[in-house]
Amino acid sequence: MIIVNMAMTADGKIASSTRSTSKIGSNRDHNHLLELRATADAIMCGARTVDLNKITMGTGGKRFEQLRLRRRLTLHPLRIIVTGSGSLDTKAELFRHDFSPIIVLTTSRASKHAIGKLNQVADEVRICGKREINWPATLNWLREKWNVKRLLCEGGGELNDALFRAHLVNELHLTICPKILGGHHAPTICDGTGLQKLADAANLKLKSVKRTGDELFLVLRPQSKLPTSRLA
Numbered sequence: 001m002i003i004v005n006m007a008m009t010a011d012g013k014i015a016s017s018t019r020s021t022s023k024i025g026s027n028r029d030h031n032h033l034l035e036l037r038a039t040a041d042a043i044m045c046g047a048r049t050v051d052l053n054k055i056t057m058g059t060g061g062k063r064f065e066q067l068r069l070r071r072r073l074t075l076h077p078l079r080i081i082v083t084g085s086g087s088l089d090t091k092a093e094l095f096r097h098d099f100s101p102i103i104v105l106t107t108s109r110a111s112k113h114a115i116g117k118l119n120q121v122a123d124e125v126r127i128c129g130k131r132e133i134n135w136p137a138t139l140n141w142l143r144e145k146w147n148v149k150r151l152l153c154e155g156g157g158e159l160n161d162a163l164f165r166a167h168l169v170n171e172l173h174l175t176i177c178p179k180i181l182g183g184h185h186a187p188t189i190c191d192g193t194g195l196q197k198l199a200d201a202a203n204l205k206l207k208s209v210k211r212t213g214d215e216l217f218l219v220l221r222p223q224s225k226l227p228t229s230r231l232a
C-alpha cells in the first residue's frame with residue numbers, strides 16, 4: 001500500500017517559488033504526518049525534498065515509537081530516497097542521523113562517481129531502471145528484501161507525479177492550509193511530466209474530510225480499484 005501525504009496552500013502550492021518555504025501546515029498538520037509515519041514500514045522522499053530541508057524522516061519521539069512497536073513495526077521506519085541522476089546532496093541533514101537504514105533508489109543515469117559517493121552515506125544504493133525507476137520491480141524488491149508493505153511517500157511533487165502516473169497511490173492525505181503563496185514556479189503536490197488528457201487523470205473519491213482550526217484534512221482514494229498492489 002502506498003500513501004502520499006502532503007500539505008498545500010489554498011492556491012495549491014507545496015512550497016514557495018524558490019522552494020525555500022515548505023512548512024505550509026500547522027503543528028497539528030505535523031502531528032498528522034507523525035501519526036502516519038507511525039503506521040508505515042518505510043518513508044520515501046524525492047532528492048530535492050531531502051536536499052532542501054533539514055529533515056531526518058524520524059518517528060517524532062517515544063510516543064510514536066511505542067505505537068510502532070505495538071503495531072509490530074520496527075522501532076524506526078526505513079528511509080528511502082529517490083534520485084534518478086544521483087544528484088542527491090550527500091551532505092544533506094538526513095545523513096547525519098543514523099537511526100534506521102537509508103536506501104537510495106537511482107537509475108543507470110547516475111555516474112559511477114555519484115554512486116560511489118551515495119554508497120558512502122547510504123546503507124544500500126539500488127539501480128532501479130535505465131532512465132526511469134521501474135516502480136513495479138522496485139516495489140517488489142522493497143517488499144522482498146526490506147519487508148516494506150506500507151510505504152508513506154512525503155513528496156515532493158515530482159516523485160508524487162511518478163507514483164500517480166504509474167497508478168500506484170492507494171491513498172492521498174492532503175492538508176489544505178489557509179495561506180496563499182502564488183508563483184508560476186512554486187511546486188504543487190504533483191509536478192513532473194504530468195498527463196496530457198483529462199481522460200487519463202487519476203480520479204479520486206473523497207473518503208473523509210475533517211476541519212481542525214482553519215485547516216482541512218482530506219483523505220482521497222482512487223475511484224477504481226488499483227491493479228494488485230506490489231506491496232500489499
Ligand SMILES: NC(=O)c1ccc[n+]([C@@H]2O[C@H](COP(=O)([O-])OP(=O)(O)OC[C@H]3O[C@@H](n4cnc5c(N)ncnc54)[C@H](OP(=O)(O)O)[C@@H]3O)[C@@H](O)[C@H]2O)c1
Nearest residue numbers: 007015022046047048049084085087155156157158159162
Ligand atoms: N508541503 C509539503 O507537504 C511538502 C512535502 C515535500 C516536499 N515539499 C517541497 O517540495 C519541493 C520539492 O519538490 P520537487 O518536486 O522539486 O522535488 P522532489 O520530488 O522532492 O525531488 C525531485 C528529484 O527526485 C528524483 N526523482 C523524483 N521522482 C523520480 C523518479 N520517478 N525517477 C527518478 N528520479 C526521481 C529526481 O532526482 P535527480 O534530479 O537526482 O534525478 C528529481 O529531480 C521542496 O521545496 C520541498 O520542500 C513540500
